[in-house]
Each structure stands twice: as C-alpha cells, then as structure tokens.
Amino acid sequence: MITSRPAERQGIVMPPTISAISPSQGPTTGSTTVTLTGTGMTGSTAVRFGSTNATSFTVNSATQITAVSPPHAAGATAVTVVNPTGTSNSVTFTYVAVATPVVTGLTPSNGPTSGGTSVTLAGTGFTGATTVTFAGVPATSFTVNSASQITAVTPAGSAGAAVVTVTTPGGTSAPDAFFFYAAPPVLSSAEPARGPTAGGVTVTLTGSNLLNAGTVRFDNTNAASFTVVSATQITAIAPPGTGSSPITVITPGGASNPVAFSYIPSPALTALVPYSGPTSAGTVVTLTGTNLATTSAVVFGAVTVPFTVVSNTQVTAIAPAGPAGPVTVTVTTAGGTAPGLTYTRNVPPGI
Incomplete structure (x- = not known):
C-alpha cells in the first residue's frame, strides 16, 4: 500500500504565503509602511506592488515582512512576495488619491x-x-x-x-x-509718572512696537481703559492703587519692560497762618497739612497764586488781592485736591 505524504515531508519547499496585510491602503504617493504576515518569508528577494518593487522591505521573520509602498496610480493593486521557492499568493493594497493640503x-x-x-x-x-x-x-x-x-x-x-x-x-x-x-514692545516713559490712589489719571505711554496692545498693567492691575494711539504711543487711565506701581504693556510680541509710576496719597490741609489778611495782595500764608510734597497748584477762591513747597507738610503761598470776605484755599497735588480751608480778607480800618 502506498501512502501519500505532504510536499514538505517529501523534501519539496513551498513558495511563501501571505495571509494578511496591514494597513491595506495608502496614498498614491507611496511611502506607506505595510506589514505582511504569512509563512515561508525567509530568504525573500522582493516585494511587489503590482509589477513595481517596494521602495524597500525587511524580512523580520519567517512569518513577517515589512515593506514600503512605491508610488502608484489610484486603485486596487496585488501585493506579492518573491522568494527563491516561488512567488506567493497576492493580497490587495488599495492606493488612494490624496489631495494637496x-x-x-x-x-x-x-x-x-x-x-x-x-x-x-x-x-x-x-x-x-x-x-x-x-x-x-x-x-x-x-x-x-x-x-x-x-x-x-x-x-x-x-x-x-x-x-x-x-x-x-x-x-x-x-x-x-x-x-x-x-517684535516685543518697549516703553521709554510714562507721563505723568504719578497719580492719585483713587486712580482716574490719564497716563501717556511712549515707546515702540505698541500696536495691537491687548493689556496695559499698573503693577498687577489692568488699566481702567486704554487707547492705542500709534506704534509709539498709548494713553491709559490708571486704576486705583497704592505705592509704586510699574506700568507694562502686553502685545502679541510679549510683555514690555516696566516704567515707573507711583500712587500719591490725597493731600489734606489742617491750618492757614495767618488765616486772614488785607484785601490787597502780598500776604505770605503758610499752609500746613499732609502729603503736600507734590503740590502743583494753590488756589484762593478762583485765583491761582505763586507758592513754594517747604516740605511734605508745609507750603507757603502769596495771597492775591480781592474783595473783603471769606475765600476757600485749596491745594492740588499728584494725589488730588485737598478739601479747602477758609481765608478771610478784611477791610482796613478807616482813619
């Protein structure tokens, strides 16, 4: 009795077989790395997509090959493995046309x-x-x-x-x-460089690369509002604050260097010496109070008068001429205007 035996037992070596391909599609431009799984891969000499050899391939083991697809027209293409023992069965790889982005x-x-x-x-x-x-x-x-x-x-x-x-x-x-x-914004100055703790003062910022500013900050507080005038200028309304409060500007180019700005406490008047005088001009009046160092104006009634800042607590001013009777004396500083005190002009006695 004669018994048949499988080909491999008879010394016949079979061609490779492909059981799977992954991925099974890729662009018409090629360059897709695919994995072929099967048997008999050892010693393979080519991987073909249709009649075109793979751009490159690697035999990983007797059951696996990785190959890079070559460029090809859109559509289904048969992929085969060539081996000294023969050419494998084919599996389908589909080329897909890819639009330009x-x-x-x-x-x-x-x-x-x-x-x-x-x-x-x-x-x-x-x-x-x-x-x-x-x-x-x-x-x-x-x-x-x-x-x-x-x-x-x-x-x-x-x-x-x-x-x-x-x-x-x-x-x-x-x-x-x-x-x-x-380019990053750059600030060169802020004018004025100080204002009242209540905020509200308009500050002009000068510099470069200020267009498209998104934020103006006084220390860590955003400006009450601001306007980009040009690439070199911004006007900003100071928010309430205290003490030193450096200003920075943020644009698409980043954050600027800081420029100095300080909040000044509100001034107060406590005494006028003398508190009265003649209707004629020339009386030197000493104003006493607090936070007077940044005095920018002294007003008797509606008349602005010459003055001298002696210290943070004292200012001297020259009373102007005017009709007999009381007038309100006020002092304005970087911190605001102090509530006024009364100065009285007296008619000189008759002879």
Missing part, C-alpha cells in the same frame, strides 16, 4: 518673535501631515487633530509675515497663509 486660517495669527505660540491651523487635507513650517522653519511641535485641524507651536522667527505651510503625502500647501511675528 490647504491652509485656510490660523488662530491666533500673530505672536512674539521668540516663538512658543500655540497656533490652530484650519484647512483641508491634513491627514498624515509630516511637516508644518513657519517661513521655512519647522514648527517646534505639531499635532494633527483631524483632516481639517492642526495645532502647532511656533518656532522663533523674525518680525513680520511668515508663510505657513503643511506637508502631507499629498504635497505641500500653497503659500497663502501667514503668521505675523511681532
């Missing part, structure tokens, strides 16, 4: 020249993106969130517009999207 918008569209801004790119065809560049410089990092969105971190760049492109297996996007690098 398009960038339609960036949020935000500007940031500092130092880089580090997280930017969301909107568009189409982002799947499989391999590179995102800003003016030709690769993004510090990027994540493909979907076929229509990428988040990327800007690299350092030069002030001005930078073309943003995305590269995928379908190609590189057209240079139609821009990110604007902003």
